[in-house]
Amino acid sequence: RRQRCDNSRQRTQGKHCHSAGWQDFIINTGMICKMYKSAPVNPANFTGAARSDGAFRQQAPARVYGGWVTFEPGSRTHWHIHPLGQTLIVTFGAGLTQVEGGPVREIRAGDIVICPPGGKHWHGAKPNQAMQHIAIGERAENEQVQWLEEVSDEIYLQPVQAPSIK
Numbered sequence: 578r579r580q581r582c583d584n585s586r587q588r589t590q591g592k593h594c595h596s597a598g599w600q601d602f603i604i605n606t607g608m609i610c611k612m613y614k615s616a617p618v619n620p621a622n623f624t625g626a627a628r629s630d631g632a633f634r635q636q637a638p639a640r641v642y643g644g645w646v647t648f649e650p651g652s653r654t655h656w657h658i659h660p661l662g663q664t665l666i667v668t669f670g671a672g673l674t675q676v677e678g679g680p681v682r683e684i685r686a687g688d689i690v691i692c693p694p695g696g697k698h699w700h701g702a703k704p705n706q707a708m709q710h711i712a713i714g715e716r717a718e719n720e721q722v723q724w725l726e727e728v729s730d731e732i733y734l735q736p737v738q739a740p741s742i743k
Contacts, residue, residue, distance in 0.1 A: 616629055673700065
């Protein structure tokens, strides 16, 4: 459970709560992380409409970052690489994902997707259905993602391979 900072907590902990587009949140462990406001994603890295909500990052030396990303039907990321990998937890809807060289796979609410370190991949909503996921990763030497080229419609609209459960 998280609690929003309040003035009494600010005074007792010597922390500030609001500054330049983010809010500090107290997590039940007492740690502070930066939590960013809801915003449209950078259109240079996405095709279609998507939003980033509740994005967070921990302060150094921790390297963890993440947040919720909501994709409108047909929207998707460009190809990209996370040096230390990325974990996606699909929270609603249905989407698609692909690691370069592999098949396009369908993902649905409740699925957990492991994007391998250094693996070129993309993910997004299905053409006719929205999708939201929580994305969690780690920064490597201050780099969390390397954005690459757009995912073509030819790739995005490939036949989907059914999920496999191992």
